[in-house]
Amino acid sequence: MTAPATARSEQTRAQIVEAALRLFRERGYAGTTMRAVAEEAGVSVGNAYYYFRSKDELVQGFYDQLAADHRAASAPVLARTTDLGERVAGTLNAWLSIAEHYHAFAGRFFAVAAQPGNPLSPFSSASHAARDAELALWDDVLAGSSTRIAAQLRARLPELLWLYQLGIVLFWVHDSSPGLRRTRELVGRSAPLVARLVRLARLPTLGPVVRQAADLAASLRGS
Amino acid sequence: MTAPATARSEQTRAQIVEAALRLFRERGYAGTTMRAVAEEAGVSVGNAYYYFRSKDELVQGFYDQLAADHRAASAPVLARTTDLGERVAGTLNAWLSIAEHYHAFAGRFFAVAAQPGNPLSPFSSASHAARDAELALWDDVLAGSSTRIAAQLRARLPELLWLYQLGIVLFWVHDSSPGLRRTRELVGRSAPLVARLVRLARLPTLGPVVRQAADLAASLRGS
DNA sequence: CCGCGCATTTGAACGCGTTCAAAACTGAGT
DNA sequence: ACTCAGTTTTGAACGCGTTCAAATGCGCGG
Numbered sequence: 001m002t003a004p005a006t007a008r009s010e011q012t013r014a015q016i017v018e019a020a021l022r023l024f025r026e027r028g029y030a031g032t033t034m035r036a037v038a039e040e041a042g043v044s045v046g047n048a049y050y051y052f053r054s055k056d057e058l059v060q061g062f063y064d065q066l067a068a069d070h071r072a073a074s075a076p077v078l079a080r081t082t083d084l085g086e087r088v089a090g091t092l093n094a095w096l097s098i099a100e101h102y103h104a105f106a107g108r109f110f111a112v113a114a115q116p117g118n119p120l121s122p123f124s125s126a127s128h129a130a131r132d133a134e135l136a137l138w139d140d141v142l143a144g145s146s147t148r149i150a151a152q153l154r155a156r157l158p159e160l161l162w163l164y165q166l167g168i169v170l171f172w173v174h175d176s177s178p179g180l181r182r183t184r185e186l187v188g189r190s191a192p193l194v195a196r197l198v199r200l201a202r203l204p205t206l207g208p209v210v211r212q213a214a215d216l217a218a219s220l221r222g223s
Numbered sequence: 224m225t226a227p228a229t230a231r232s233e234q235t236r237a238q239i240v241e242a243a244l245r246l247f248r249e250r251g252y253a254g255t256t257m258r259a260v261a262e263e264a265g266v267s268v269g270n271a272y273y274y275f276r277s278k279d280e281l282v283q284g285f286y287d288q289l290a291a292d293h294r295a296a297s298a299p300v301l302a303r304t305t306d307l308g309e310r311v312a313g314t315l316n317a318w319l320s321i322a323e324h325y326h327a328f329a330g331r332f333f334a335v336a337a338q339p340g341n342p343l344s345p346f347s348s349a350s351h352a353a354r355d356a357e358l359a360l361w362d363d364v365l366a367g368s369s370t371r372i373a374a375q376l377r378a379r380l381p382e383l384l385w386l387y388q389l390g391i392v393l394f395w396v397h398d399s400s401p402g403l404r405r406t407r408e409l410v411g412r413s414a415p416l417v418a419r420l421v422r423l424a425r426l427p428t429l430g431p432v433v434r435q436a437a438d439l440a441a442s443l444r445g446s
Numbered sequence: 447c448c449g450c451g452c453a454t455t456t457g458a459a460c461g462c463g464t465t466c467a468a469a470a471c472t473g474a475g476t
Numbered sequence: 477a478c479t480c481a482g483t484t485t486t487g488a489a490c491g492c493g494t495t496c497a498a499a500t501g502c503g504c505g506g
Contacts, residue, residue, distance in 0.1 A: 008502090009454075034493060044456045046495080055493065107338045114396075115334045123397060171443070173337075174346060189442060193435050200432065209423065212416050219412060220394075231472085232484075257463060267486045269465080278463065 013051045015041040020058040025101060029059070029108035059109050062102055067130035069098045071137050082146040085195035088161065091141050092168055092187045099172070100180065106173050122166060134162055150201040150210050156217040157198070164194060236274045238264040243281040248324060252282075252331035282332050285325055290353035292321045294360050305369040308418035311384065314364050315391055315410045322395070323403065329396050345389060357385055373424040373433050379440040380421070387417060 019040035023032040034055055038045045052058050070091075077090025099106070113121045122131060138158040142149065149157065168190075172183040201210045242263035246255040257278055261268045275281050293314075300313025322329070338344065345354060361381040365372065372380065391413075395406040424433045 006453075006502095012454080033491085035491095045493090046457065047455050049494065050454070053494095111334045111338045114337045114393075115330045121397075170337075174344075186439075186442065189435075189439050193432065193439060196432055196435070200429070203428065205426065205428070206423070209416065209419055212412075212419070216409075216412050216416060219408065229472095229483075235484080256461085258461095266484095268463090269487065270485050272464065273484070276464095 009051070012041075012043060012047070016043065016048050016051055017058065021062065024059070024105045029105035059105070062109060063113075063127070064130055066095070066099060066102075067133045070095050071133065073098050074137060074141075078140060078144055082144060083195070084142075084145040084147040084198060085192040087141045087145055088194055089187055089191035091137065092165060092191065093184065095165070095169075096172065096180065096183060096187070099169075103172070103180065110170070110173050131162075134165070135159065138162055138165075147195065147199055148202060149198055150207075152211050152214045153198070153201050156214045159221070160217055161194075164190075232274070235264075235266060235270065239266065239271050239274055240281065244285065247282070247328045252328040282328070285332060286350070287353055289318070289322060289325075290356045293318050294356065296321050297360060297364075301363060301367055305367060306418070307365075307368040307370040307421060308415040310364045310368055311417055312410055312414035314360065315388060315414065316407065318388070318392075319395065319403065319406060319410070322392075326395070326403065333393070333396050354385075357388070358382065361385055361388075370418065370422055371425060372421055373430075375434050375437045376421070376424050379437045382444070383440055384417075387413075 016037065020032070020037045023036055023040060026032075027036075034045055034048060037055075037058070038048045041048065073094035074091045077094065078087060081087060081090070102109075115121065121127060135158045138161040141161065142154070142157055168183065168187060171186055172180060175183045177183075200206060239260065243255070243260045246259055246263060249255075250259075257268055257271060260278075260281070261271045264271065275283075296317035297314045300317065301310055304310060304313070325332070344350060358381045361384040364384065365377070365380055391406065391410060394409055395403060398406045400406075423429060
């Protein structure tokens with residue numbers, strides 16, 4: 001954010017964001033110009049740039065909004081079941097439901113986010129608030145589950161599940177099937193598998209492998 | 224490619240590609256304009272567009288070149304060892320060695336490639352030749368290995384290893400450590416783990432899980 | 447009321463990716 | 477040599493993201 005908040009500036013900012021997200025949905029990202037956003041918001045182009053450093057930054061709201069809504073939308077399934085597979089699937093399906101309004105411009109969003117150093121990147125320090133919120137959500141998925149989890153793995157599982165989610169998201173971005181059916185199927189098939197792997201991780205035979213995987217996940221974090 | 228080949232056109236094309244890759248390396252992708260590429264190649268801007276539909280398409284050569292070079296660079300390690308972990312690590316390290324010249328603009332390349340429908344996407348039909356070449360390489364990594372592999376998994380492993388490679392590449396793109404040290408460490412730690420998981424996949428206890436994972440990998444392929 | 451400093455707004459202009467009509471080139475056939 | 481058709485080349489112009497100097501608005505203190 002490039003400007004400190006006053007009542008007037010907050011209103012202008014909100015108008016711009018609202019206009020942008022509406023036009024992105026209607027026309028796609030590429031089909032929406034800054035001139036159109038400014039006009040729709042009732043401000044000048046330069047004014048839009050006073051508040052947002054770039055067109056790409058206009059989609060920041062999408063990311064933050066998603067993370068906030070994800071937790072709320074996941075609450076029902078997390079309250080209802082202790083089955084790990086169901087909790088994982090439910091949490092992912094909650095995300096899919098919220099995100100579907102934005103599928104039209106998700107490709108652009110993730111393309112931008114994939115660039116190193118970009119504040120929108122899920123791995124960037126600028127996104128740590130949203131990322132931490134997601135990690136906390138996955139921690140809750142695990143905490144409320146009846147599945148016994150290998151001790152060395154437990155601390156790393158929120159991150160591994162978050163990475164799993166990113167994989168689902170990547171698949172979703174590329175999914176052009178009606179109703180995003182293929183992504184939902186992928187969730188339906190992979191979540192039980194994930195739950196099963198988590199359970200199997202307690203097998204003594206797999207102890208060394210689990211330890212290695214946990215160490216590896218830890219090293220991904222190293223900065 | 225937008226034009227049929229004649230000797231003259233091949234020469235012009237080559238000049239443009241050469242100029243582009245040189246400038247991308249020197250100035251990065253964003254710092255290189257099409258006007259600069261055209262001037263460096265000794266042609267007009269419009270002429271550059273006669274051969275390449277967009278600035279992004281100029282990096283197609285990078286992708287194709289990588290896939291071709293990867294096989295050649297992997298040959299020594301594949302001839303030397305039958306240990307699966309070593310073959311996997313060697314194959315990935317070969318890629319890293321070839322690709323390092325292009326690290327400066329890799330972020331842009333992958334950002335573009337991540338967009339749905341983009342011909343540069345590793346998942347697109349336009350990239351199937353390069354993708355098939357990579358899959359064939361991973362098949363060779365497995366075929367020349369002494370590790371016994373679970374039958375239901377074998378057919379799917381080239382793809383799974385390719386996806387593993389994409390994960391490494393994604394990490395590499397974001398790696399700013401000296402000499403891309405962290406990526407090399409990731410390879411060094413994950414390749415033995417992968418080899419171990421492949422071996423463990425033969426355990427009867429893991430049979431159902433392996434079958435499920437193989438089915439899942441197959442469904443990722445759907446249409 | 448005026449002046450000041452800061453916040454907000456403006457819109458012309460800039461640079462860049464890209465387009466496209468027209469010019470120039472090339473090789474084959476008569 | 478000329479004509480024709482196809483290929484290659486050109487560079488001005490377009491649209492878009494973005495910038496920035498100047499104008500306007502606002503609140504506070506004297």
